[in-house]
Amino acid sequence: MNRNAPIKGFLFDYGGTLDTGGCHWGKMLWHAYLRAGVPISEQQFIEAYIHTERMLGKNAIVQHNDTFRETLSKKIRLQLDYLKSTESYHSVILDDLYLQVRLQTSHSREVLHQLKEHFSLALVSNFYGNMETVLHEFGFDDIFLHVIESAVVGIRKPDPRIFLMGVEKLGLAPENVAVVGDSIKKDMIPAQQTGCQTVWLKGESWMDESQDESVPDYIITDINDVINIIE
Numbered sequence: 001m002n003r004n005a006p007i008k009g010f011l012f013d014y015g016g017t018l019d020t021g022g023c024h025w026g027k028m029l030w031h032a033y034l035r036a037g038v039p040i041s042e043q044q045f046i047e048a049y050i051h052t053e054r055m056l057g058k059n060a061i062v063q064h065n066d067t068f069r070e071t072l073s074k075k076i077r078l079q080l081d082y083l084k085s086t087e088s089y090h091s092v093i094l095d096d097l098y099l100q101v102r103l104q105t106s107h108s109r110e111v112l113h114q115l116k117e118h119f120s121l122a123l124v125s126n127f128y129g130n131m132e133t134v135l136h137e138f139g140f141d142d143i144f145l146h147v148i149e150s151a152v153v154g155i156r157k158p159d160p161r162i163f164l165m166g167v168e169k170l171g172l173a174p175e176n177v178a179v180v181g182d183s184i185k186k187d188m189i190p191a192q193q194t195g196c197q198t199v200w201l202k203g204e205s206w207m208d209e210s211q212d213e214s215v216p217d218y219i220i221t222d223i224n225d226v227i228n229i230i231e
Helices: 025-036 042-058 068-083 089-116 131-137 161-170 184-193 225-230
Strands: 009-012 120-125 146-149 177-181 197-201 218-220
Touching: 009 161, 025 042, 025 068, 025 089, 042 068, 068 089, 068 131, 089 120, 089 225, 120 131, 120 161, 131 146, 146 161, 161 177, 161 184, 177 184, 184 197, 218 225
Parallel strands: 009 120, 009 177, 120 146, 177 197, 197 218
Antiparallel strands: none
16 A cells, blocks of 8 residues: 555445444444433443344345335334334434434535545445445435445455455556545455555444554544545
8 A cells, every 4th residue: 555646536435434424323323312212221222233233134124225214214123123112212213313314414425526526436335235225315326436335246344355346446556546434444454455545534433442543544533534635
């Protein structure tokens, strides 16, 4: 990796990056549960979150034409079922989170439109098979030249091959591509293994785990800070 090489293209993560501004989705949900007053401990929520993610990964619960709102609704319902908690919390949590995501994706979209004027952009995401539907829902469908989604290509982060796919799609040398994501483990480390430059969007991490901040080439706290890197 050559940090001095000019950046000509970007590979963006989606979940936890463009939709939450760096906050892990586990934390996003936990905070919404707290605001809704769900009477559970954080450990109970963590168990429900992990259980639900495994279910979503193993079963075709999310359909390719499901919107993000529908996806989030299914996820919250599965968590509440696991927690044996009342259904009355479902709509409160869903409306709360969906509003936050609409605000954050609007901000991310403005930044990406600026970048698109001068750089090639692609998306590399671990997602459920409905990424194209979600991108359309939030107005991203005219931004990315290519979308590489784990459920479609059969490779998940942190496998570096999924980033190599993105680099190849952009037709650029790895050192001229910067990967922007919220995870050191799933984004920064495998991206570096491919020779890409790395931009870590630092936010609230899952289970307050410590992060090795020496790994990424650049650290930002707002997606708009990508502009400062290239300037």
